[in-house]
Amino acid sequence: MPSLDLSAARWTFRDAATKTWLPAQVPGCVHTDLHRAGKIPDPFFGTNELDLQWIEERDWEYRATFNVTRATLAEAVVELVADGLDTLATVTLNGKKLAATDNMFIGWRWDVKRRLKVGRNELTIRFASAAEFIRTHRLEHQPKEFNDPVGRCSTMRKQQCQFGWDWGPRFVSAGVWRSLRIESWSAARLTDVRVTQAHGADGVRVRVAPEHATAAKGKTEVTYYVTMDLEGKEVASAAKVTGAPGSADEATDTDAGLALHVKEPQLWWPNDHGAQPLYRVTVELRDADGAVLDRWTRRIGLRTIELERKADEWGESFAFVVNGRRVFAKGANWIPANAFVTTLARADYARDIQSAADAHMNMLRIWGGGIYESEDFYDLCDERGLLVWHDFMFACTLYPGDEAFLRSVRAEAEFQVRRIRHRACLALWCGNNEIETLNWDALKKDETRRRKYDAVFHRVLPEVVAAEDGVTPYWPTSPYRGEGRSNDYAVKELGEKTGDTHFWDVWHARHPVKDYEKWNFRFVSEFGMQSYASPATQATFCAQDDANVFGATMENHQKNRAGNQIILDYVSRRYRFPKDQDALIYLSQLNQAYCMQMGVEHYRRTMPRCMGALYWQLNDCWPVASWSSLEFTGRWKALQHVARRFFAPALVTAHVPGDEAPTIGNYRRTTVREVHVYTVYDAPEKARGTVSWELCALSGERVLQGKKAVALNYGESVKQASLDLAPAMTKYGRDNLYLRIALDIGGRVASEETVFLTPPRFVALPRAKTKVAVKWQGKTAAELTFTSDALQHRFAFEIAGAEATARSSDNYFELYPGRAKTVEVTLAKPLTAAQLKARLRWRSLADSYV
Structure with a gap:
């Protein structure tokens, strides 16, 4: 079918209250066009965000001129097709109004044959101020907003996190955000x-x-x-x-x-x-x-996908079944990968999705406050084997339920379900994110609000999914326990019986990290811990003399209320006081990785009762302190490296019953006496291996050791050993011991970990001597072999100047005395051996202290 891509037309834009036209880009948005024209500074740098809020108050006008041929107009039908307009658009063609739109998530098609002419044509699209619309429309709708600092963003069908979230900036934009073209046809x-x-x-x-x-x-x-x-x-x-x-x-x-x-x-x-x-x-x-x-x-993709919900010994299962095989969902939550989504290219998606696959993830949850993603996203998930839990774009607050709103929602859902339903990766349609659990009391007490809520999420959306898809399961909200059951967050016991759970006692409620092990949930679709971005990423938005975490810039790049205090609180519970800013960043990332490891390994140990762990969150939409495991630049945080180990198909993991707590006078008392060693296995092929353990003193003495031959079967979590460590703790002191556990398969270490018997801040880790040998595998690939004369916990290395581009097979690992560790590194650009060694930097936990 003949098509004219209007992105190639000559586009200009202006503040509708002015006469000055500036060059524009389509697809695009007003913020990026203003920045490209030199009219505003980098929106992500410093506190510039705060100075750019005027943009949402203005109307913006886009204009294009393009030529139409006689052959095009000779066709029987000529249509203007818009795949996405953000949001309140009035479309004018050759001086006459063509249409008006009010939903960012709908594609539009208009007959323009009689409005076009041979030769030069002019298309104008005026985008009305979203802020003004919110102030003047649907005034009877007064929801409680949990993340929009101004309020009432739910009154319009627009990307909700544009209005600000607890990890993202407020940039309420406008523009042609997806393809715009002329299509012509006859028969x-x-x-x-x-x-x-x-x-x-x-x-x-x-x-x-x-x-x-x-x-x-x-x-x-x-x-x-x-x-x-x-x-x-x-x-x-x-x-x-x-x-x-x-x-x-x-x-x-x-x-x-x-x-x-x-x-x-x-x-x-x-x-x-x-x-x-x-x-x-x-x-x-x-x-x-x-x-x-x-x-x-x-x-x-030829496959079957079901959401299994069957009665079992614990209540009712919640498990994804692919081709008849129950699959433990391992992954993370996905948010828009840039605050300005029109800047994203396929390479940006490929970078982050490949990182997810490299970390053994098999599911991403598209969160409901963002966008229905680009074709590139779904293509890459299809290719990499990442199942997609797909929220509809509703999050956290109550939405209107008037007939006009419901018609718009139905049209949106029909358009998007038809667009996405064929995807191999599509595993679940979910009505919304957290609306029911956050508004549980209001929905119980107010029948009108309940009726409006049900109209969207229990009538319109499931009807569309049934009619337009008919195969993919529908889940009304997340978290959810099922029809007729309480969705009150406080009643966490129900999450142990059925449905999916968002667990935020660790972080928001500041509960101990061991509280992850307190609950045996069926499926955990959100849980998380924040950390700071690396110094290299911080440098992209913050001057070096402005990097104090309680300064204006760092606080503006921390969108969670009291987030910086919470990070420091959790860091102080586990680690010693950092010696400098870089050490604080490193410790925050170690703490984040430790917290997610505690949660994920507990959920995997309780398999098949629990059948999914999706942490919050995989990615960032701008450079920020957040819950992400990938920084905005694509750089892996410690969590992403550790996730590659705790999501691996073969896992050895330890459960340490008991705890340590301060008593009167701040003396520490411990109830830790033993360690239980488990294997968790979900590779399709059976295997045999050996579990081994070594209890070592920091002085180098091996105190206790053992091993056991094990059979590894799909979908099994097995306790392989229970180790009584009380005698050794009495003799050597728990501050002077560490336990190494390992799983070997086929003569190689498939999984290993260090277990401390007290928080690491009390462990007198020695200052170790490190050696490295380099073996080149090509101009941009090398093997680095590290050795150490003492334990180095969470040994992290980087290649200065290539932090965001160098990829390694492992990092933030355990470097044991007498055990060499070889890591494969791929560089974006060639380096000589001397350059590589000169740029190598490393640290471990002991190096972060004063």
């Missing part, structure tokens, strides 16, 4: 294609149900021709004539499908469970002479 075009699959003993039967529109009234004979190929090799095809004189087919008949039979299917699997073959499905709409009128091409 017919495809309007929708639905692909479903039925798996059986004789293979997979794929049903393709196209729909089309015709330019002329009455029936037009067309043929649907469908092919399905894998890596260029056709595996099935079918054809069907429709609209022929005397036929009963109608263009809107979605049952008029074509059946394809794949006899030897290659199944799509989540990451670490198998391969991700993607079949290409192509639908051609042909006229009676065989000419192609329109073409639709998508990639699908």
Whole structure:
């Protein structure tokens, strides 16, 4: 179908109250256009955010001129297609109003044949102020806002975190944020294609149900021709004539499908469970002479996905089942990867999604205060085997329920479900993020609010999912315990029986980190701990003399109330006072990694009762102190490195019953006496291995050791040993001991960890001597082998000047005396051996203290 991409047109923009036009970019937004034009400073630097709030108060006008050919206007139908306008847009073509929009998440299509002319045309889009709309519309809707510092962002269908969140800035923007084009056609075009699959003993039967529109009234004979190929090799095809004189087919008949039979299917699997073959499905709409009128091409994975909710000994299960296999969901929550989403390229998505896959994640949860993601995001999740838990874009607060709002929500859901439903990665549609649990009392007491809430999340959205998808499960909100059950956050016991849980006692309530082990939840879809970004990332938004965490810039790049105090509180519970700012950053990241490790390993040990752990959060939308494991630059925090170990298919993990607490006079008393060693395994293939343990004194003496041959079976968490350490603790003192546990498979260490018997701040770690040997594997690849004469806990190295670009096979690891550690490093640019050694920097826990 002929198409004219309007992003290539000459675009300008202006404050609608002025006469000065400036160059613009489409897709784009007003903030990035202003910055590109030199009219505002870098929005992310310093406290510039605070000085840019005037932008949301203005109306902004975008204008483009483009040429239309006589051949285009000779077509029967000519349409302007907008895949996304943000948000309150009035569209004018050649001086005449064409349309008005009020939902950022809907694609629009308008007939413009009679409005266009051969030669030069002018398109103007005026975006009204979101702030003014909020002040003047739906005034009867007065919700409690939990993250919007001004309030009432829920009155409009716009990316909610643009209004500010507890990890993101307030940049309420406007603009053409997705593709804008002219499409022209004459006989017919495809309007929708639905692909479903039925798996059986004789293979997979794929049903393709196209729909089309015709330019002329009455029936037009067309043929649907469908092919399905894998890596260029056709595996099935079918054809069907429709609209022929005397036929009963109608263009809107979605049952008029074509059946394809794949006899030897290659199944799509989540990451670490198998391969991700993607079949290409192509639908051609042909006229009676065989000419192609329109073409639709998508990639699908052959797989089944269910949300299992069955009665069991603990209550009711909550588990994702892929191709008949229960899969423990390992992953994180995903937020928009830039506060200005139109700046994101495929490479940005590829960087972060590959990082998730490298850390053995198999699920990302698209959080409901952001956006329905780009095709690049879903493409990459399909390719990397990352299941997607997909929230609809509603978060935290109550929304209007008037008929106009409900119509808009229905249109939004229909547009997005049709766009995304074919994706191999799609595992769940979820109505919203935390609305029910945060507003539980209001929903119980106010029948009107309850009725409006139910209209959106228990009527409109599930109806759309059932009608337009019909396969992917729907979950009304997260967290949720099921129909008829309390969703009060305070009643955490219900989360041990059924549904999914957001657990924030650690962090928001400042409970001890060991409280993760207090609860045996079925599925944990949010939990987290903050840390600071690296010095290299801090330098992108903060001058060196302004980097104090309680200074104006650092506080502005900490969006959680009292967040900096909470970080320091948790750091002080586990570690000694840091010697400098860099050491504070390092310790904050160690603490974050430790907290998430405590949570994830507990949830994995309780498998199959718990069947998912998605920590908050994977990524950042700007450089900031947050819960992310990836910094805004893509650099891995300590958590991302440690996650690669605690999410690995083969895991050795320790449960340490008891605790240590100060008593009168601040004397410490411990109830720790033993350590239980577990293996957790969820690789598809069975394996055999050896679990070993060594209790060592810091002086180097080996106090206790042992090993055990183990069988490793899919989906099993097994206690392999219980170690009585009380005699050794009495003899040597718990401050002078550490336990190394390891799991060897096939002669290599698959998993290992250090267990301290008291908080590390009380452990007298020695200052170690480190040696490194470099072995080049090419111009940009090398093996670094580190050795040490003493234990170095969470040994971290970096290559100065290449922090964000160098990738390593491991970091923030344990460096044991007498055990060499070899790490593979890939550089973005070549370095000589001398340059590499000169740039190598490292530290371990003992190096962070005064």
